[in-house]
Amino acid sequence: MKKIQLLGATGSIGKQALEIIEEFREQFSLQAVSARNSVKTVLEILSRHEVEMVSMAKKHEETIKRAYPEVAFYALEEDGLETIANTENDTVLLNALVGSVGLPPTLRAIERGKDVLLANKETLVVGGPLIREALETSNSSLIPIDSEHAALRECLRGSDIDDVERLVITASGGSFRNLAKKDLENVTQEDALKHPNWSMGAKITIDSATMMNKVFEIIEAHYLFDMPYEKIEAVLHKESVLHGLVQFNDGNVLAHLGPSDMRIPILSAMQGSKRMPFPTLFDLATLGTLHFEPIDTERYSLFDLGLAVAKQGGLHVVTLNAANEVAVQLFLEEKISFLEIESLIKKALNHYTNDNHLTLEKILEHDRNVRAYVRNFV
C-alpha cells in the first residue's frame, strides 16, 4: 500500500489523482491533503478517505476540526505544506500545487528522502538548481506527472540517459493557434480558456496559448533529466497525440503517444515500475493524420524570450515565472489584454538584474517582489 500526500487536492490534477487513488484502493491510500479554500470538496474527500493530515487556510481550521476531530490540521499560513512534506518516510508526496508555492514542500520532501510525484512545474522552473542539489544527497526520486515529461520518462525506460541525443516535447499551440498575431489584440478570457485538446486548469491553459507553458516544460526537462538546453526541443503538433520523443545516439527514436488523459501520467508516476492495468482507448488505425511543424517564434514571441531567460538561469527565471503568473491572473481578471501579458513580463525582466547564486529564501523573496512590482502596473 502506497500512502499518498496530495498537495493541491482540489485542482484539476488533484481531482484526477483522487480518481486514481479510488480506482486502485488496494494499492494506494490518501494520507494527507491540502487545498486553500475549497472546504466543501475537502470535507467530501475526508468522508471517503482515512486522511491523517490536512492543510488549508487557517480560517477553515474550525470547520475541519469540528467535522473530523481526529485529523491533524496545519494552516497554510504556518508552513502547513512543509509540515506535511516533512513527516514520516513511508509516504510519497504528490505535488499538484499551482505556482511557486510548490517549491518549498518539494524541497523539504526530497531532503526527507521521500519520493516526489511532481505536477507542480514551478518547483523546477524557479527552483531547478536547488532541487538538483538536494537530489544529489537524497535517496528520493523525482517523478514527473506533467504529460510531456511523463512521456519522456516512459521513452527512457530501460535506456541510459547518457545515450540521449535529443529530447523533444510537443506543443498543441493552444486556444489561439489558428489566429495570426495581429488577431490576438482583442481575444477574450472566455476564448482563451477553450483549449482545443486538453481540459486543464485556467493558468496552464493561458500559458499554453502564449507558449510560455512550453518554455516552463523545457526548463523542467532540463532539470529533471539533467540535459543541456541544446538537446531539448519543442515541436508544434496540433493533435496532442504524440506527447514526447527521445532520439538516442544509435539512431533509435522512441515516442510516447496516447489520449489526452492526465490520469495516465498520474497513474504512471504513482505505480512505480510495475504497470497497473488501467483501460484506456487508443487506436492508431483510426488516428487519421498527425501534423508536425516547427514553432513559429514570431507568432509565439514569448517562446524565444522565455528560452533565452531559461538559458541565463538564476533569479531571471524567477522574474519570468512570477511576472507571468501575475500577468496571467490579471488577464483572467479582465484587467489587462492578452498581448499585455508579454509586455508586463518584459517590463519585469528589464527592471531586475540577474543573480545566479540562488537560495530558497532569495527565490521566495524575489518572487514576492516581482509579483508586487507587476501588480502595481494596473
Added chain:
Amino acid sequence: MKKIQLLGATGSIGKQALEIIEEFREQFSLQAVSARNSVKTVLEILSRHEVEMVSMAKKHEETIKRAYPEVAFYALEEDGLETIANTENDTVLLNALVGSVGLPPTLRAIERGKDVLLANKETLVVGGPLIREALETSNSSLIPIDSEHAALRECLRGSDIDDVERLVITASGGSFRNLAKKDLENVTQEDALKHPNWSMGAKITIDSATMMNKVFEIIEAHYLFDMPYEKIEAVLHKESVLHGLVQFNDGNVLAHLGPSDMRIPILSAMQGSKRMPFPTLFDLATLGTLHFEPIDTERYSLFDLGLAVAKQGGLHVVTLNAANEVAVQLFLEEKISFLEIESLIKKALNHYTNDNHLTLEKILEHDRNVRAYVRNFV
C-alpha cells in the same frame, strides 16, 4: 569483440550488415559468410575481413580455396549453413537469408546456445513453433532485425511483455498503394519493384505490394514475442516513419520512429543492450504530416487470407509461404501476372490439408512439394 557469422552476405541486409561491421571494427569482426553464387562479392569480402568459414554453392569451392586456402569451405549442398551455425559458441549468427532455407541454421544455432540476429522472416513464418520450442531449452536470444520487430523490441525495453495490451506494426502499402484493385490487372514487374519508401530485395518488395509481407511480420511477431494473434495489428502508414508501437495495459503507448534505414535495426541487434553511437538524421519538426488508416482488406485481399491461415497454424502456413515464394518468383520472371500471385496461393491452400504436428523434416519436405506443385501451373 563480437564475432559475427553472416548468412546471406551478398543480399540487401547482408551488405548493410557488412557496412556496420566495417563502421565498428573495434566492436565486431566477421567470422563466417555465406552466399549462393556471388563469387566476386565474396572474394571482395574475404579481402577485407579475416573470415574463417565460407559457405557457397559447391561449384565455387575451387575459386575460393585457390584465392584463400586458409579459409574453410562448406558447400551449401552439404549442409554448409548448418555446419557454420553449429560451430563454436563465441559467435553470433546473423541470418540474412531469404526464404525457408533460413530455418535449419537458425534452429541449429539456437540448439547450440548461440544468439541469433534474425532478418530471415521465414525462420519464424514456417518454423515458429519449432523455434519457440528450441528457445525454451536454450540460453540463446533471438533478436529481430526486421525493422518493425526491431521497433517493437525497442518499445519493450525496460517493460514486461505481460503488460502488453497490443503490438502494432505499420505497413507502407507498397508500390501499388495508389492503385485500385481493378488497376492491378496489368501492372509490370518494373513498377512493382519501385517501393515508395524502402530500398529492399525484390522478393520483399513484391510481398509489400501484396501485403503478404505484413502477414509474415504478424506471424513473426506472434512467435518472437509469444503474443496471441488477437493482440497484434497492422496499420497502413504511408510515410514509413513510425515502424512499430506497443500499447501497455496502463494506458502508456510507445512507438518507434526513424528514417527508413535498415542499418539502424541491424546495429541495434548487433550492439546488445549498450547503444553504440551511429549518427542518423531525424527531425520531428520537419516531418510534416503522418497518415494512419486501417488496412483495406478488400483492396489487399491476401492480407485477410494470410492471417486466417496464420491463425490455423501448422503446415498450412508452410503452404502459404512456399506458394507465395514461388508465385512471386514466377511474377518476377514475367511468367504470371501480379493478380495471379493470389490465385496460385489459393490453389495451393485448397490442394493441401493442414497438419499441426510439425517437425523440421516435415516442414522442409512439404515446402519442396508445394514449390513443385505451384511451379507446375505455368
